[in-house]
Amino acid sequence: MIGIIPMRGYNKSKNEIKMMTDTITQELTIQQVAEKTGLSVHTLRYYERVGLIHPINRKDNTHRRYTSDDIGWIEFLIKLRATGMSIQQMQTYAELQRLGDTTLANRVAMLCDLKQQAEAHIQELEEHLKIIRYKIEYYQGVLSENQS
Amino acid sequence: MIGIIPMRGYNKSKNEIKMMTDTITQELTIQQVAEKTGLSVHTLRYYERVGLIHPINRKDNTHRRYTSDDIGWIEFLIKLRATGMSIQQMQTYAELQRLGDTTLANRVAMLCDLKQQAEAHIQELEEHLKIIRYKIEYYQGVLSENQS
């Protein structure tokens, strides 16, 4: 789950030093968030551009610094994606979230839809798996017969 | 099992007449296969072009006529796709199938990989679903509190 840390020399890289500091300040660079979440830095910026992530605070008005709240939201986004929600739907969800408490019912409805979709998807996978398992068993039978 | 018959007027369409004939001859047109399988005619031709389906026999050397064996294979392809196999992998699988019995072990290996992938996918979905279900419940609690 943790990204590959490239070896740039024997000394600690700036990134590693930042990481040590950040265990105190709790604010992560985009690179660190990429490593932590599994998303690429490109994808993190892309998600922000398209409005899935609110504009991240900048240190000195330039470099992004992610808070633990930001990370929490990103990790939730990842779950929504992996469960089958499209980027478009996630944009809607993020927009509703930004609008505040009055949109809670709408968001719950979206989550319910997603839940049902995912449950149906699991059902479908299970059914297809049955046939695939059956095929495997049958072919393995044929193979062991030919062997003897 | 028989696809949806579109109403194009009160007289029987050519397609319907073909369908009646085909219950005798057991050979289906591309349109009928599309209705039966849920794939589009475009996709059926695409699958044939890229080698997922062997070249279908033609009536009078022009129009495709699908046998029940063809349908069986197509329905299996659909299951592979829905279980997460890529077009590329399916091309490999189809190629192995064409090469005959000596490739059986390879095909079984591919199916085992697919099985494991799909099982892992289901696991992942289940875990994400837990969190989504939890969120739904929590938010519904908040909503009913606000109501009272």
Added chain:
DNA sequence: TCTTGACTTAGAGCGCACTCTAAGTTGTAG
């Protein structure tokens, strides 16, 4: 004969979700 509808092909186009590039800025170590 004309129209209609189902089919044919080669190849272009599309939507999605990234993924990468080019050109530039910033900050620290040596």
Added chain:
DNA sequence: CTACAACTTAGAGTGCGCTCTAAGTCAAGA
């Protein structure tokens, strides 16, 4: 001062899996 790593942006490019278009053939019904 220089080098370098890490960051920044706008916008172009990619891979997948279709999906559609244009131009044409063919057969049957009015």
